[in-house]
Amino acid sequence: MTFPERPAAQPPAEDDEPFGRSSAPPGSPGDPLDRLALLGASWTWVLASALATLVFGVLLLVWPDKSLHVVAVLIGLYLLAAGVFQFVAAFAGHPQAGERWSRLLVAVVYVVAGVLCLRGPRLTITVLALIIGMVWLISGMLGVYAAVADKQLAHRGLAFGMAALGVVAGIVVLCLPIESAVALTRLLGLWLVLLGLAETAAAFALRSALRR
Template sequence: MSFVDPEASAFGDLAKKVWYWPVIRGVLAIILGILAFAAPLTTVVTIAIVVGIWFIIDGIVAIVDAIRQRGSGGMAFHIIVGIVDLVFGLLLLFWPGKTLLVFVYLAGIWAIVLGVLEIIASIRSRKQNSGWIWGLAVGAIAIIFGIVVAVHPGFSLVTMTWIIGIFAVVFGIFWIIFGFMIRSAGKKASAGQLP
């Protein structure tokens, strides 16, 4: 008779329910990135609306994902990340007519805040989550992006769009990998293969 670890079994069940949320976030981010490369936006208003909608969707997905993972490490931080995304998205939707400089600084501030929160959440959940290093990497990339934007705010609109596109694609790839890592870890946990 084989012994089933209740913690491993619970993790396996949770992983089955949540692994696709990071994948959804990743796919949405990659779509935004592809759009940024395929059709560089010509006005601050347009880019603000498109990016604002994406941040609102990503924020909602992040909050839902965090709530579905309640009881695991870092839930509060993931909810904060989702709220930051929502607030930033709403600011862009309802304040789109401002200058490129304001938008650039908002993007930089958002990226730095998101990066710091992502790193904190990843470090806090490292014992429960074998893929925590991916969250750490996403956080570091977000901070670097935010610093670059803050130091060089005079980018042209097209260049800024491409930078957002690169960031969105990299962010999306990390989230997709992270989602499949959760799925794999959940299958191993269900099969009793995790230590």
């Protein structure tokens, strides 16, 4: 889930940036960190993440009876896409180094889990549920940490609530036996739809904040 920083009144000094910048002038096309920060802080980027989440959630709800291999591919593609959005969102604004690394770690968790889903054509329901449960649990815990530590996080309360729900969802998936692909896809699809709706609301709230 991508929640950028609140729009800053003034840009921080160059010495305060935890990640070193290039020698290119500020705002120039040659500064990749500036480009990532602008992209990650854009409300359209948050909206794109929300739409991607909604699309995969709807697909899983519409096709709950597909084969396990198809379900694993859909989940893997979603996790890879979510990893990209999380990576770019980590550079939005000017968070502290520890908070930025926690967001980058979430991106790595998503990408690794996505690759495991795509490279495992013989995945069982148990293994797939284990991957999803671990992703929800780890990303939820890191999301809770980011929401508590970063007082400049946009929609901090919403981010904390969704991260806490992710922790609960991860524990539920890991503790309760899921015996069919249909049950797993419906659970995941419902979660992605709710997550996508929350991200959509956050995107439009961010647009209003930027306009003000």
